[in-house]
Amino acid sequence: xxxxxxxxxxxxxxxxxxxxxxxxxxxxxxxxxxxxxxxxxxxxxxxxxxxxxxxxxxxxxxxxxxxxxxxxxxxxxxxxxxxxxxxxxxxxxxxxxxxxxxxxxxxxxxxxxxxxxxxxxxxxxxxxxxxxxxxxxxxxxxxxxxxxxxxxxxxxxxxxxxxxxxxxxxxxxxxxxxxxxxxxxxxxxxxxxxxxxxxxxxxxxxxxxxxxxxxxxxxxxxxxxxxxxxxxxxxxxxxxxxxxxxxxxxx
Amino acid sequence: xxxxxxxxxxxxxxxxxxxxxxxxxxxxxxxxxxxxxxxxxxxxxxxxxxxxxxxxxxxxxxxxxxxxxxxxxxxxxxxxxxxxxxxxxxxxxxxxxxxxxxxxxxxxxxxxxxxxxxxxxxxxxxxxxxxxxxxxxxxxxxxxxxxxxxxxxxxxxxxxxxxxxxxxxxxxxxxxxxxxxxxxxxxxxxxxxxxxxxxxxxxxxxxxxxxxxxx
Numbered sequence: 001x002x003x004x005x006x007x008x009x010x011x012x013x014x015x016x017x018x019x020x021x022x023x024x025x026x027x028x029x030x031x032x033x034x035x036x037x038x039x040x041x042x043x044x045x046x047x048x049x050x051x052x053x054x055x056x057x058x059x060x061x062x063x064x065x066x067x068x069x070x071x072x073x074x075x076x077x078x079x080x081x082x083x084x085x086x087x088x089x090x091x092x093x094x095x096x097x098x099x100x101x102x103x104x105x106x107x108x109x110x111x112x113x114x115x116x117x118x119x120x121x122x123x124x125x126x127x128x129x130x131x132x133x134x135x136x137x138x139x140x141x142x143x144x145x146x147x148x149x150x151x152x153x154x155x156x157x158x159x160x161x162x163x164x165x166x167x168x169x170x171x172x173x174x175x176x177x178x179x180x181x182x183x184x185x186x187x188x189x190x191x192x193x194x195x196x197x198x199x200x201x202x203x204x205x206x207x208x209x210x211x212x213x214x215x216x217x218x219x220x221x222x223x224x225x226x227x228x229x230x231x232x233x234x235x236x237x238x239x240x241x242x243x244x245x246x247x248x249x250x251x
Numbered sequence: 252x253x254x255x256x257x258x259x260x261x262x263x264x265x266x267x268x269x270x271x272x273x274x275x276x277x278x279x280x281x282x283x284x285x286x287x288x289x290x291x292x293x294x295x296x297x298x299x300x301x302x303x304x305x306x307x308x309x310x311x312x313x314x315x316x317x318x319x320x321x322x323x324x325x326x327x328x329x330x331x332x333x334x335x336x337x338x339x340x341x342x343x344x345x346x347x348x349x350x351x352x353x354x355x356x357x358x359x360x361x362x363x364x365x366x367x368x369x370x371x372x373x374x375x376x377x378x379x380x381x382x383x384x385x386x387x388x389x390x391x392x393x394x395x396x397x398x399x400x401x402x403x404x405x406x407x408x409x410x411x412x413x414x415x416x417x418x419x420x421x422x423x424x425x426x427x428x429x430x431x432x433x434x435x436x437x438x439x440x441x442x443x444x445x446x447x448x449x450x451x452x453x454x455x456x457x458x459x460x461x462x463x464x465x466x
Contacts, residue, residue: 112410140447153334153338154305154338154340157334157337157338158340158350159327160301160331160332160333160334161302161327161328161329161331161350161351161354161397161398162324162325162328162329162331162351162354162355163324163350163354164324164354167353167354246322247302247305247319247323248323249302249303249304249305249323250303
């Protein structure tokens, strides 16, 4: 393996943080406190995760693996729901959307033999899927809030004509799903040309033949497309109803 | 027979009273106009009758049945509410005329749609016309057809002719009168237009959220 990040090299790499701090100071961005907190959090969180994963991989217990996966999914759902800015029941909706998107995608990956049900594969992959699903759902929520505000009149007129809630909001729902999925589709189009994404870069770093490494990246592209589409669809179809009350009036 | 009955309808938002003690009986095929200064609660009243807002007090009965006992969606197909500056849907005129069919899960009947267009002086070719190419008056004419393709029991008009030229007002007014006389559609119209007021059976005035009944 060609990996050579030692504690000493990391200390030298801290210089990079000072670059950010210097820019923040010179440009009076008022973010230096945030930068420092961010750096400390990153270091502490990653050290904890490093030891935790080492332990979990060593123990190799199915239940422990599942619990960790659920924690990842819950955290993703919690963070997605924070972007819902007032959409009712955002946490359970996000939880269902991320649980389904991560679960379904993982089932396909495991049953197709693409990954094995071992903690060293299940946990990182769950994290990748859940975090992409989280970002997609967050975008869906933001688009929904904006559209229901900007197009209030149009939704109201559709209701006034006797449309049900789905037909009154279908344009907004579709647009929100598109918004949620588009970053994944965009990055699928540019993968390899603009960026060498994490999975592939990691494998190449670890000395894997690039021709073999790209297969994993192709797999990641497929699974993220599935995860963001499932997550966006579930979140949007559950969330739009929250903009109406029981009398099917626009709130 | 009484189609619509309002009993002591009131509407309050936080501490602000928008409407109070509104009492009104509307007979089937009646044509009533509502006037009053802006901000007096006329549009709010129409929205309550349309089932788009819930009154905070009083009773709202359609054909003797309390509003709350209706399915809200089916109710709104019988009590259709048209606004002053409607937004058209989709890309073309056809997209808009298709909508009433779509919500009833029926196939689009282009013959019915073109016949409706003709009644508001729009040629058949307008079916495929992009909505962005329509004038203000044409937009309103297309918009009102969305409410009339399946004639409702009660049509609520919220200053639909405001800002339109005389020709457009005439065309709209004639079509609405026709719906009233031939299809038995009951009309409740908020308007400042004299011709509309003169064509109606009764005039109701709302001032500062209260009702004054005239001739």
